[in-house]
Amino acid sequence: MDKVKILDKEFKLFISEKRIQEVVEEMAHRMNKELKGQKVFFIGILNGCFMFVADLVRHLDLDCTITFLKLASYQGTSSTGKVKRLIGLNEDIKGQTVVVLEDIVDTGITLDFIQKQLRGYEPAEIKLATLLYKPEACRQDVSLDYVGIEIPDDFVVGYGLDYNGCGRNLRQIYTIIED
Numbered sequence: 001m002d003k004v005k006i007l008d009k010e011f012k013l014f015i016s017e018k019r020i021q022e023v024v025e026e027m028a029h030r031m032n033k034e035l036k037g038q039k040v041f042f043i044g045i046l047n048g049c050f051m052f053v054a055d056l057v058r059h060l061d062l063d064c065t066i067t068f069l070k071l072a073s074y075q076g077t078s079s080t081g082k083v084k085r086l087i088g089l090n091e092d093i094k095g096q097t098v099v100v101l102e103d104i105v106d107t108g109i110t111l112d113f114i115q116k117q118l119r120g121y122e123p124a125e126i127k128l129a130t131l132l133y134k135p136e137a138c139r140q141d142v143s144l145d146y147v148g149i150e151i152p153d154d155f156v157v158g159y160g161l162d163y164n165g166c167g168r169n170l171r172q173i174y175t176i177i178e179d
């Protein structure tokens with residue numbers, strides 16, 4: 001499918017399933033190399049990360065724990081700039097290597113907030129990984145350790161990412177067609 005209509009908006013194909021899978025596998029291989037021998041605590045940020053995490057962890061060859069946190073800073077197609085919700089962490093991450101897994105970093109506000117919250121749990125170190133990164137949109141000084149693909153500052157859907165709750169099931173990533 002080269003074009004999809006989701007609710008009132010049209011989107012065109014942007015990143016193929018093959019490209020996504022190649023990038024995710026490369027990210028996992030880098031993590032396998034760089035985090036070898038460590039016990040690693042992966043934290044996926046819901047909802048958008050679920051496909052990325054599911055595909056990534058299948059390529060990981062590490063002693064690891066995988067959990068999820070829920071945060072939302074978005075409504076519709078533009079960032080509100082506010083983090084609205086956090087479902088807390090129940091596991092003890094003190095002294096551990098934590099890798100935060102995000103689907104997309106836009107303004108960077110969410111990741112900055114998560115990083116600050118996680119520091120309170122005293123992990124040994126926090127690494128940040130995102131499948132997609134919009135460098136032009138990023139307003140926070142977040143230092144990303146693993147970036148899959150840098151993309152322009154346009155709204156995208158698919159592969160876990162939604163438009164008002166829809167489109168998460170798409171296997172490819174689509175970008176908005178502005179009217």
Ligand code: 5GP
Nearest residue numbers: 074079105106107108109110155156161162
């Ligand atoms: P940030 O706090 O970096 O501005 O935004 C992070 C969150 O906003 C992401 O985890 C994601 O839920 C949402 N987001 C940012 N850009 C996009 C986008 O282009 N498409 C979709 N569907 N969500 C986005």
